[in-house]
Amino acid sequence: MHLSGRFLPWVAAIAAITLVAGLFWGFFLTPDDYRQGSTVKIIYLHVPTALMAINGWFMMLVASLIWLIRRHHVSALVAKAAAPVGMTMTLIALATGAIWGEPMWGTWWAWDPRLTSFLILFLFYLGYQALWHAIDDPDTAADLTSVLCIVGSVFALLSRYAVLFWNQGLHQGASLSLDSQQHVDNVFWVPLVICMCGFGLAFLALVLVRTRTEIRSRRLQALLLRERMA
Amino acid sequence: MPDLGKYADAVLAAYGISLCLLAAVIALSWIQSTRMRRRLEEVEGRSSE
Amino acid sequence: MIAVLTRDLKLAIRSGGGFGLGLAFFLLIAVLTPLAVGAQSDLHARMAPGILWLGALLSCLLSLDRIFALDYEDGSLELLATSPVPMEGLVAMKSLAHWIVTGLPLTLLAPVLGIILALPAEGYFWLVVSLALGTPALSLIGAFGAALTVGLKRGGLLLSLLVLPLYVPTLIFGAEAVRAGTSGQPATTALMFLAAISAGSAALLPFASAYALRINLR
Incomplete structure (x- = not known):
C-alpha cells in the first residue's frame, strides 16, 4: 500500500505524458496512408487498446492463480480491479474497429474471427464482473471468480x-511483428509504440488506483464490523 | 489541425469515443477512490476517539 | 455414485416439470423462429442447423440451476459432501443425470423438429450425431456454472450470463458440423473437435465444479 502509494503519482504522470504525446504525435504529426487515407490514425487507439484488453485478461488470470495458490489477498483485489479497465479497453477496441471498418471494409461489423473473439472476450469480462x-x-x-477466470481462459x-475454424476473416494479420519486413512503416511504428506504452501505463495506473480503493474498502468493512461487535 | 480528408468524421469519431470511454473509466476510478478514502478516514477517526 | 445417479433420475422423473419443460421450450423455439423470419422454406433449410443447435443450448440452459439448487436448499448436498463419494464423482454423476434428462431427449427430438424446419435429408444423421457428441459438454459446462452460483439468491440470470460465453465453442463446432454435413462437405473435423470438447470437459470440469461447490458449502 505504501509502496504503491509512492509509485502511483509517477506511474500516472508518465502514463499521461506518454499517452498524450503518443496520441498527439499520431493524430497531428503522422502522414496519411496512401490506401487508407487519414483513417490510419485510428490505429493509435485500436491496436494499443486491443493489446491491453488481452493483457488485462491475462493479468486477471495470473492474479487469480496467485490468489488460489498463495492466498495473497491483494492479488484477488488486483484481479477484481483489472476487470472494468480491461472491459473498457475491449469496448474501445471494438468501437474504433467498427468506425475504421465502415469506410475501409464498407461495413461497421463483420463476423470476422478477430472481431467475434473480441466480442466474446467482452462477454467474458461482463460475466466475470457480474459474479463479483x-x-x-x-x-x-x-x-469463485478465480475459478471462473481460469476455466473462462x-x-x-x-x-x-x-x-x-468457423470463418476466415477480413482482418489483416499482425502489423507489429518485430522483424521489420513485416510491420508497418517507421513513420507509423514509432508513435504506435509510444501509444502502446501509454495505454499500458494508463492501465497500470488505473489498476493501482482501483486496487487501492478495494483495499480501503476491505479495511472499511473490517472497521465497521469491529464497531458493530464492540 | 491536420487535414483529415474525406475520412475526417470517422477519425474524429474514433478519437472522440475512445477518449470519452477512457475519461469515463478514469473518472469513475477517481471518484470511487476519493469516496472510499473519505469514508475510511471518517470511520477511522470515529474508532480512534 | 450409481445411487446418486439413480436418485437424481428418479427425482427428475417424479417431479416431471424439469425435462418436459426443456423439451417444450425446444419445440417452441423451433416453432417461433419460422414465424419470426417468414415462411420461405429455403431460408428455413439454411437456418435449421443453427436454430436447432441454439434451441438445444437454450433448453439445456433452462434446467441448469436445478442441478444443485434443490439439493443445496434441503441440505442434502452437504450430506453428500461429507459422504465417502468424492465430490468430483458426485458432480460427474449429476452432470450425467442432467444429460440423460435433457441432452438425450433433445437429441432424440431434434430430427422431428428438423422436419418442420425443412432440414435437408442429408442433415439428419449429422444433426443427431453432433447433438449426441455435443450435449454432454453442455451439461458439464452447465454444472460448472450451477456450482458457481449455487449459493446465490437469484442465480438464474447470472448463471446464463456465465455459462453462455462458455458455450460458444460447442455451439460453433456443433452447428458447423450439421451445416457442413447438410451441404455435403466433410463434417468430421468439426465433429472431432466437438467430441474433444466433450471429452475434455468430462475429464477436467468436474474438478473445477467440485472446487466451486466446496467453496460454496464452506
Whole structure:
C-alpha cells in the first residue's frame, strides 16, 4: 500500500505524458496512408487498446492463480480491479474497429474471427464482473471468480480457435511483428509504440488506483464490523 | 489541425469515443477512490476517539 | 455414485416439470423462429442447423440451476459432501443425470423438429450425431456454472450470463458440423473437435465444479 502509494503519482504522470504525446504525435504529426487515407490514425487507439484488453485478461488470470495458490489477498483485489479497465479497453477496441471498418471494409461489423473473439472476450469480462458483484462474502467471491477466470481462459482460447475454424476473416494479420519486413512503416511504428506504452501505463495506473480503493474498502468493512461487535 | 480528408468524421469519431470511454473509466476510478478514502478516514477517526 | 445417479433420475422423473419443460421450450423455439423470419422454406433449410443447435443450448440452459439448487436448499448436498463419494464423482454423476434428462431427449427430438424446419435429408444423421457428441459438454459446462452460483439468491440470470460465453465453442463446432454435413462437405473435423470438447470437459470440469461447490458449502 505504501509502496504503491509512492509509485502511483509517477506511474500516472508518465502514463499521461506518454499517452498524450503518443496520441498527439499520431493524430497531428503522422502522414496519411496512401490506401487508407487519414483513417490510419485510428490505429493509435485500436491496436494499443486491443493489446491491453488481452493483457488485462491475462493479468486477471495470473492474479487469480496467485490468489488460489498463495492466498495473497491483494492479488484477488488486483484481479477484481483489472476487470472494468480491461472491459473498457475491449469496448474501445471494438468501437474504433467498427468506425475504421465502415469506410475501409464498407461495413461497421463483420463476423470476422478477430472481431467475434473480441466480442466474446467482452462477454467474458461482463460475466466475470457480474459474479463479483453477486457474491457478498469477499473471500468466497474471490475464490469463485478465480475459478471462473481460469476455466473462462481455457474456453476463451477455445473460442478463439473455434471462430477461426468457423470463418476466415477480413482482418489483416499482425502489423507489429518485430522483424521489420513485416510491420508497418517507421513513420507509423514509432508513435504506435509510444501509444502502446501509454495505454499500458494508463492501465497500470488505473489498476493501482482501483486496487487501492478495494483495499480501503476491505479495511472499511473490517472497521465497521469491529464497531458493530464492540 | 491536420487535414483529415474525406475520412475526417470517422477519425474524429474514433478519437472522440475512445477518449470519452477512457475519461469515463478514469473518472469513475477517481471518484470511487476519493469516496472510499473519505469514508475510511471518517470511520477511522470515529474508532480512534 | 450409481445411487446418486439413480436418485437424481428418479427425482427428475417424479417431479416431471424439469425435462418436459426443456423439451417444450425446444419445440417452441423451433416453432417461433419460422414465424419470426417468414415462411420461405429455403431460408428455413439454411437456418435449421443453427436454430436447432441454439434451441438445444437454450433448453439445456433452462434446467441448469436445478442441478444443485434443490439439493443445496434441503441440505442434502452437504450430506453428500461429507459422504465417502468424492465430490468430483458426485458432480460427474449429476452432470450425467442432467444429460440423460435433457441432452438425450433433445437429441432424440431434434430430427422431428428438423422436419418442420425443412432440414435437408442429408442433415439428419449429422444433426443427431453432433447433438449426441455435443450435449454432454453442455451439461458439464452447465454444472460448472450451477456450482458457481449455487449459493446465490437469484442465480438464474447470472448463471446464463456465465455459462453462455462458455458455450460458444460447442455451439460453433456443433452447428458447423450439421451445416457442413447438410451441404455435403466433410463434417468430421468439426465433429472431432466437438467430441474433444466433450471429452475434455468430462475429464477436467468436474474438478473445477467440485472446487466451486466446496467453496460454496464452506
